Amino acid sequence: MTDARYHAPEGLDRALALLDQWRHDALIVAGGTEAVPRTGYGPRHILDISGIAELRQLHAEGPERLRIGALVTCTMLATSELVHKRMPVLAHSALSVGGPQIRNLATIGGNVASRSPRSDLLPALLVLDAVVTLSRHGGSRRLRISEFLAEGSRDNELITLMDCAGGGGAAMQRLSMRRALAPAIASAAVLLHLNATRKGWSQVRIALGGVAPRVMRAHKAEAVLTHVPPFGSEFAQGVRRAGDAAREEANPVSDVWATSWYRRHVIGVLTQRALLQAAKAADAA
Amino acid sequence: MLRSQDASSAVVELKQDGSIVVRVGSVEVGAGTTTVAAQIAAEELGVDPEVVTVVFGDTETTPYDGGTVGSRSTHIMGNAVRAAAREVRDALYQTAAEELDVAPGELEARDGFVRVRGAQDRGLSIADLAFLTLYDRRRIIIGQGMFQPPTGRVQLSGGRAGFRRDATIMDAETGQGNPVAVFSYAVAHAEVEVDIDTGIVDVLRLVVATDCGRAINPLLLEGQLEGAIAMGIDHAVRENTCPETTPDRHLTLDLTEYAIATAADIPEIVTLIVECPDANGPFGAKGAGEINVILPGPAICNAIFDAVGVRITSLPATPEKILSGLSSQRSGGI
Amino acid sequence: MSEPIRLKVNGDVHLVAAGPTDSLLDVLRERLSITGAKRGCDRGECGACTVLLDDLPVNACLVLARRVRGASVTTVEGLRCGENLHPLQRAFHELGATQCGFCTPGMLLSAKALLDHNFTPTREEIRTAISGNLCRCTGYTKIVAAISVAARAIALTKELGDGARTASSSEHDRDKSFIGVVGRRLPKIDGLGHVTGATKYADDLVLPRMLYAKPVYSAHDHARIVRVDVSRARQAPGVAAVITAQDVPENRCGLTVKDQPVIADDKVRHRGDVVAFVAATDPRAAAQAASLVAVEYKPLPAIFDPVESLRPGTLTIHEPGNLVPFNASGCIRIRRGDVNAAFDAADIVLDETYRTSPIEHAAMEPHAMLVLPGPTGSLTIWTPNQVLFTRAAEIAGILKLPLSKLRVIAPPIGGGFGGKNDVTHEPHIALLALQTGRPVKYTWSRAEEFIASSVRHPFVMRHRIGVMRDGTIVAKWVDTTGDAGPYANQSPAVLTVHCIFSCGPYRVPNISIEGRLAYTNNQIAGAFRGYGVVQAAFAVESQMDAAAAALGIGPLEFRKRNALREGDTSPTGQPLAGVGIGECLDRVADALERDHE
Numbered sequence A: 001m002t003d004a005r006y007h008a009p010e011g012l013d014r015a016l017a018l019l020d021q022w023r024h025d026a027l028i029v030a031g032g033t034e035a036v037p038r039t040g041y042g043p044r045h046i047l048d049i050s051g052i053a054e055l056r057q058l059h060a061e062g063p064e065r066l067r068i069g070a071l072v073t074c075t076m077l078a079t080s081e082l083v084h085k086r087m088p089v090l091a092h093s094a095l096s097v098g099g100p101q102i103r104n105l106a107t108i109g110g111n112v113a114s115r116s117p118r119s120d121l122l123p124a125l126l127v128l129d130a131v132v133t134l135s136r137h138g139g140s141r142r143l144r145i146s147e148f149l150a151e152g153s154r155d156n157e158l159i160t161l162m163d164c165a166g167g168g169g170a171a172m173q174r175l176s177m178r179r180a181l182a183p184a185i186a187s188a189a190v191l192l193h194l195n196a197t198r199k200g201w202s203q204v205r206i207a208l209g210g211v212a213p214r215v216m217r218a219h220k221a222e223a224v225l226t227h228v229p230p231f232g233s234e235f236a237q238g239v240r241r242a243g244d245a246a247r248e249e250a251n252p253v254s255d256v257w258a259t260s261w262y263r264r265h266v267i268g269v270l271t272q273r274a275l276l277q278a279a280k281a282a283d284a285a
Numbered sequence B: 001m002l003r004s005q006d007a008s009s010a011v012v013e014l015k016q017d018g019s020i021v022v023r024v025g026s027v028e029v030g031a032g033t034t035t036v037a038a039q040i041a042a043e044e045l046g047v048d049p050e051v052v053t054v055v056f057g058d059t060e061t062t063p064y065d066g067g068t069v070g071s072r073s074t075h076i077m078g079n080a081v082r083a084a085a086r087e088v089r090d091a092l093y094q095t096a097a098e099e100l101d102v103a104p105g106e107l108e109a110r111d112g113f114v115r116v117r118g119a120q121d122r123g124l125s126i127a128d129l130a131f132l133t134l135y136d137r138r139r140i141i142i143g144q145g146m147f148q149p150p151t152g153r154v155q156l157s158g159g160r161a162g163f164r165r166d167a168t169i170m171d172a173e174t175g176q177g178n179p180v181a182v183f184s185y186a187v188a189h190a191e192v193e194v195d196i197d198t199g200i201v202d203v204l205r206l207v208v209a210t211d212c213g214r215a216i217n218p219l220l221l222e223g224q225l226e227g228a229i230a231m232g233i234d235h236a237v238r239e240n241t242c243p244e245t246t247p248d249r250h251l252t253l254d255l256t257e258y259a260i261a262t263a264a265d266i267p268e269i270v271t272l273i274v275e276c277p278d279a280n281g282p283f284g285a286k287g288a289g290e291i292n293v294i295l296p297g298p299a300i301c302n303a304i305f306d307a308v309g310v311r312i313t314s315l316p317a318t319p320e321k322i323l324s325g326l327s328s329q330r331s332g333g334i
Numbered sequence C: 001m002s003e004p005i006r007l008k009v010n011g012d013v014h015l016v017a018a019g020p021t022d023s024l025l026d027v028l029r030e031r032l033s034i035t036g037a038k039r040g041c042d043r044g045e046c047g048a049c050t051v052l053l054d055d056l057p058v059n060a061c062l063v064l065a066r067r068v069r070g071a072s073v074t075t076v077e078g079l080r081c082g083e084n085l086h087p088l089q090r091a092f093h094e095l096g097a098t099q100c101g102f103c104t105p106g107m108l109l110s111a112k113a114l115l116d117h118n119f120t121p122t123r124e125e126i127r128t129a130i131s132g133n134l135c136r137c138t139g140y141t142k143i144v145a146a147i148s149v150a151a152r153a154i155a156l157t158k159e160l161g162d163g164a165r166t167a168s169s170s171e172h173d174r175d176k177s178f179i180g181v182v183g184r185r186l187p188k189i190d191g192l193g194h195v196t197g198a199t200k201y202a203d204d205l206v207l208p209r210m211l212y213a214k215p216v217y218s219a220h221d222h223a224r225i226v227r228v229d230v231s232r233a234r235q236a237p238g239v240a241a242v243i244t245a246q247d248v249p250e251n252r253c254g255l256t257v258k259d260q261p262v263i264a265d266d267k268v269r270h271r272g273d274v275v276a277f278v279a280a281t282d283p284r285a286a287a288q289a290a291s292l293v294a295v296e297y298k299p300l301p302a303i304f305d306p307v308e309s310l311r312p313g314t315l316t317i318h319e320p321g322n323l324v325p326f327n328a329s330g331c332i333r334i335r336r337g338d339v340n341a342a343f344d345a346a347d348i349v350l351d352e353t354y355r356t357s358p359i360e361h362a363a364m365e366p367h368a369m370l371v372l373p374g375p376t377g378s379l380t381i382w383t384p385n386q387v388l389f390t391r392a393a394e395i396a397g398i399l400k401l402p403l404s405k406l407r408v409i410a411p412p413i414g415g416g417f418g419g420k421n422d423v424t425h426e427p428h429i430a431l432l433a434l435q436t437g438r439p440v441k442y443t444w445s446r447a448e449e450f451i452a453s454s455v456r457h458p459f460v461m462r463h464r465i466g467v468m469r470d471g472t473i474v475a476k477w478v479d480t481t482g483d484a485g486p487y488a489n490q491s492p493a494v495l496t497v498h499c500i501f502s503c504g505p506y507r508v509p510n511i512s513i514e515g516r517l518a519y520t521n522n523q524i525a526g527a528f529r530g531y532g533v534v535q536a537a538f539a540v541e542s543q544m545d546a547a548a549a550a551l552g553i554g555p556l557e558f559r560k561r562n563a564l565r566e567g568d569t570s571p572t573g574q575p576l577a578g579v580g581i582g583e584c585l586d587r588v589a590d591a592l593e594r595d596h597e
Helices: A012-025 A036-041 A074-079 A082-085 A088-095 A101-106 A108-114 A122-127 A147-153 A219-226 A232-249 A260-283 B033-045 B073-102 B126-136 B220-238 B296-308 B320-331 C024-029 C087-094 C106-116 C124-131 C141-160 C166-175 C191-196 C231-235 C282-291 C341-347 C388-399 C426-436 C446-452 C491-500 C532-551 C555-562 C581-596
Strands: A006-009 A027-028 A046-049 A058-061 A067-070 A131-136 A139-143 A159-167 A169-175 A186-194 A201-209 B008-016 B020-024 B052-056 B107-110 B111-117 B120-127 B144-146 B185-194 B200-212 B266-276 C003-009 C012-020 C049-055 C057-058 C072-074 C212-218 C223-229 C241-242 C275-279 C293-297 C331-336 C350-354 C368-373 C379-382 C406-409 C440-441 C458-467 C473-485 C510-517
Touching: A012 A027, A012 A131, A012 A159, A012 C057, A027 A036, A046 C049, A058 A082, A058 C341, A067 A082, A074 A088, A074 A101, A074 A108, A088 A122, A088 A169, A088 A186, A101 C057, A101 C106, A108 A122, A108 A159, A108 C293, A108 C458, A122 A147, A139 A147, A159 C212, A169 A260, A186 A260, A186 B033, A201 A219, A201 A232, A201 A260, A219 A232, A232 A260, A232 B008, A260 B073, A260 B320, A260 C275, A260 C341, B008 B073, B020 B073, B033 B185, B073 B120, B073 B126, B073 C555, B107 C440, B111 B126, B111 C368, B126 C141, B144 C293, B185 B296, B185 C581, B200 B220, B200 B296, B200 C581, B220 B296, B220 C141, B296 B320, B296 C532, C003 C350, C003 C473, C012 C024, C024 C049, C087 C106, C087 C141, C087 C191, C087 C231, C106 C124, C106 C141, C124 C141, C141 C212, C212 C426, C212 C446, C231 C241, C231 C282, C241 C282, C241 C350, C241 C426, C275 C282, C293 C532, C331 C491, C341 C473, C341 C510, C350 C532, C368 C426, C379 C388, C388 C406, C388 C426, C426 C440, C458 C532, C473 C491, C473 C532, C491 C532, C532 C555, C555 C581
Parallel strands: A006 A046, A027 A046, B020 B052, B200 B266, C003 C072, C212 C440, C379 C406, C473 C510
Antiparallel strands: A058 A067, A067 A159, A131 A139, A131 A159, A169 A186, A186 A201, B008 B020, B008 B144, B107 B111, B111 B120, B185 B200, C003 C012, C049 C057, C049 C072, C212 C275, C223 C293, C241 C275, C331 C510, C350 C458, C368 C379, C368 C440, C458 C473
């Protein structure tokens, strides 16, 4: 028999108070896709937050932003008209998570909290420059997603909200061993904004997944492309050089799905393809 | 299937109301051995398969069977069921011949009746015959059947005690002998698309023609062929319990590390059934449970060569191997 | 610390005990005996446990039971509309979309969720909707077709009312016009149970006072066992018995070579060797106790390459050496004609070495077994084993029981493919049942499947082919080594079949084939659909294309020229009748031509 105790608070305040009390002794269960297989390993407290309705909301803010509650599921992201309109790259990323059953359970908060190098949502969230709200008993703070990836959360904090801004043109390219139920071997998300003259870029963001201990922004690749005009053969060459830069910046490992050299090779390809796709979308925007 | 693989036996029992119980030691793995047993018994006795119940897989209540393996059940178990059903049929013909005052050879069993051939109005229902035989003639109707593939013995040379039976019927130095019960045949054609930047192979289509002698149940047969082809595709492009990509040896431990195809991964599969009957098979049937898993591997690898000129000599044909091959080509290797 | 919760399942409200870490799957199966949802992996990776939670398909193994609260749960048992089957159930049954049936309940529910909001799905939408439900039997083709047909039926019903006849029934009626029963497209006679969740597999069986078992597997690939200490395990809460090698009456088994211990005594030779087995009152207690078994090993170097394994001087896994001694020479040899002369005369000779990987059967149903001891020393064993009678004899031999005291029953099997072909842990569970006097059940976890169940033999095959410019094959020389793993098992038979088929369905006048098996510390290599021919055909057919290319002849044409014909002989001299290869080649060629028109 297990010693664990189960708690399912319906209000956020109650949940935060409990978490403040138990800290590392608590296993937080949101969608359950990561946590439930781990309940057998002896946590003292199971803190089931899946019933906190206020965290499952998805709202528009202004013309371009979305406020996404931490318990919004991948299915909700993949099917929301708002998400499709404002930041389709997030919908597309959500659709590549697991399979339908997993998507019905898995939450954006859980995915972000895992900080998994293979996360399907983090590359998109990185290029969308998402802001994470971390709440604790008695307060909250906001971190840019890149900071969150570096620091993580404190043991009495819960991710409660993701704030993202869309606009421009974005794309995600991903490679895996089969078309569903497969973690990404490597992935690249890109967001491009044309500047006012439309003869240059005001925003170049490239994020790489699966090729480093954390999902990362590819700053070198971004630098390569930032001053490249968005059309013609210069652009094409810039895309190729950006792909090469991504290869250099990547720091992949070998595992059951792929070797590090394969990941390194393929991230260049995916970066290029995502850049071309995003450029088309930016042009159309 | 090897001839050394043991016999199968079957018992067919006719109840007083004309319903039938078939007992076989085979098991049901999903391929439909029990359905095939019911069909063969129903065919021999001229009844609707709905009145046939199959009892299976119990060492206490079903007779000996060599195993639901090796593509042998339809052929070997099927023959045993056929033989047992014939005994029951012959017992019914005996009673019917007496009742109708004809020779047993003039009778046929169809649609739940035993009738005189050519005089369809002269007949008796199986149920009536069962009742008559049991209560009037005082004969219990239970048929038994056994089948073992005919073995051919070849002189043994250089042997030693304790050989496996299949080894004893092949010469130790030349291998000559008749160890195989039945040969089936198949041909597969694969169409693939290779992404030359990532090495990912998209299998677009498999066309496979299979000779299994006689299709006892085409619906179930197609299911076996399609399933085996899908498994063969997985073998070709994905499956390895000890992936070659890890820095140290690692055995896969779950169904994400070891990935088999989802519904989104299987291409168009066309199965063509060829029937070159086997003289020893029930209604000419050979066996079909395994053969289609064999060909997608080489068909896909040959298609990869056709597409991009890379020869795969070790399975599975992973994207890494293809990229490796492509980069050898580029650096002037091939 | 179980609390009662109210659970609404298929419209009925239940008050049922649920522990804090019990999943919805645990509660459905163990507390409510609603066994339609299956346990395929317990990690959300296979979809066999799919249920609908307020109409959304989810993995029941990933949902904590206590979380469900007011939501409605629908399982396959709730699909019927009163007396009538749901159109999906009917379509699956009549169109052959269910084979072993283990994935069927989950598959039906994922499909229902799709059709409930979209009754004109495209094929792609169907494939996506069921992409979280693995199937190893059907290849999904008939499943997709059945869902498509059911969708049309539902659409028709909506348009015409409930009296509409469905497309699927007219297809089936057409077949009733066949005169015979043989040749008829008859749905499986056990199919109805599969689509309603009524079929009971081994893990669905329960008996009163049942104990649960858990193995302790080897911590090393190759090691000497110094000491096994089960004292702490025996004292652990809920434990009824712990067995070790000493408890096994006949501790050596093996179909050809008796080289396999039932419970490892002197050595462990792979990760799947059993070192001890525990029986306890619930699965968690059994697992806990298993972790308390302390084993002292002296690790040995491990051998993973079958060719290296046979090099002189390599550490031996068995005495006297690593060549599996299934006959006097340790080889299968097939010879005819004069290969050397033929190769000398050949216009082109190709020589290549081919390799295949170890492959897991990955049936959706993990192995499960239940043993009931009788009052007079008899045993009843329920086990999804494909080779019942021979295995019963093996089990009886290990237990030193007469066969008359042993009853082995095979429940419907959730996929075999050769992986349920061996005696695995039946003797262990039987011993625990005999010692405790209680029924004992063991269901493998998916991880245990990967660690301890058998795999397809990896082979290293060197093939040499000699051909003439006119396109005829004149010679084949094959040298092949199979990786048997640590125990011989069925490897000799697999090797035999592998060698017999190492020339493919072609006329080859001069042949030299030699094959052998090497012990390694890899997984046990056993029976697997195709039985050695998968590996041989990979080499044969790859080299056929290479030879065709070298000759400048098309691959189809090259095969036609050399295909076996009626009255030819196999490499072992067996006369061949009913040779269908020519017709198969023609049929494929025709199909391809028709596509190009």
